[in-house]
Amino acid sequence: MKARIPPLPRAFFSRPTLTVARESLGKQLLKLEADGTRLAGVIVEVEAYIGETDLGCHARAGETARTAPLYGPPGSAYVCFTYGIHWMLNFVTEYEGFPAAVLLRALRPTEGLSLMRARRQRPPAELTNGPAKVTQAFGIDRAWNEYDLCAADARLFLADGPDYPETIPAARPRVGLRDTPEPWRSLPWNLKLRDQIAKEANG
Numbered sequence: 001m002k003a004r005i006p007p008l009p010r011a012f013f014s015r016p017t018l019t020v021a022r023e024s025l026g027k028q029l030l031k032l033e034a035d036g037t038r039l040a041g042v043i044v045e046v047e048a049y050i051g052e053t054d055l056g057c058h059a060r061a062g063e064t065a066r067t068a069p070l071y072g073p074p075g076s077a078y079v080c081f082t083y084g085i086h087w088m089l090n091f092v093t094e095y096e097g098f099p100a101a102v103l104l105r106a107l108r109p110t111e112g113l114s115l116m117r118a119r120r121q122r123p124p125a126e127l128t129n130g131p132a133k134v135t136q137a138f139g140i141d142r143a144w145n146e147y148d149l150c151a152a153d154a155r156l157f158l159a160d161g162p163d164y165p166e167t168i169p170a171a172r173p174r175v176g177l178r179d180t181p182e183p184w185r186s187l188p189w190n191l192k193l194r195d196q197i198a199k200e201a202n203g
Contacts, residue, residue: 005030007150008150010150013074020091021102021189025045026161027043028041028110028158028159031139039115039137040110040112042161043104043158044108045191047189050189058070059100069145074096075148076092076146077146077148078146079135079141082132086132087140088104088131088132089103089104089131089138089144090102090104091104105175105192106128107128109137116138120136171191
């Protein structure tokens with residue numbers, strides 16, 4: 001039986017969102033399946049969404065039934081449905097009552113690849129290289145919305161990652177905000193590991 005890896009504490013998420021985003025790179029996302037299978041991947045790309053004034057953030061509409069989890073405690077999950085077909089996993093940040101989160105955009109899978117392939121029917125390079133691909137590969141849907149990622153017995157959580165050669169991120173505009181006005185559309189709040197960019201460029 002594999003040793004239990006402890007979740008990151010709530011104090012990790014209870015900080016400025018951009019700090020959490022940067023320091024999430026190189027961490028692991030882990031999920032423990034009911035049959036004991038462990039899924040894991042190193043986080044290589046994230047995006048920050050911060051407050052009701054951020055017109056790229058779902059909270060621009062204020063607190064609604066959909067956005068209520070964004071106002072919840074830091075270290076909880078906000079699993080949102082987009083384009084009528086995709087689930088996306090976010091980590092709530094800062095403090096309860098302030099809507100902010102980090103969107104997990106891509107992972108480098110490390111454990112449980114056979115189950116990920118069964119769910120995705122794609123080659124390894126395409127298993128978790130997008131936010132909706134991550135949730136499909138990990139089996140994350142609405143049932144995980146508002147889940148406490150910091151609980152001692154959490155089955156879905158972030159943890160420290162292996163020693164990583166390069167954790168300095170490249171900052172770029174967030175993806176898919178074409179209809180969002182400036183300056184929010186161009187804020188450099190998409191963060192990706194530089195070696196991941198090089199890996200993608202080299203195929």
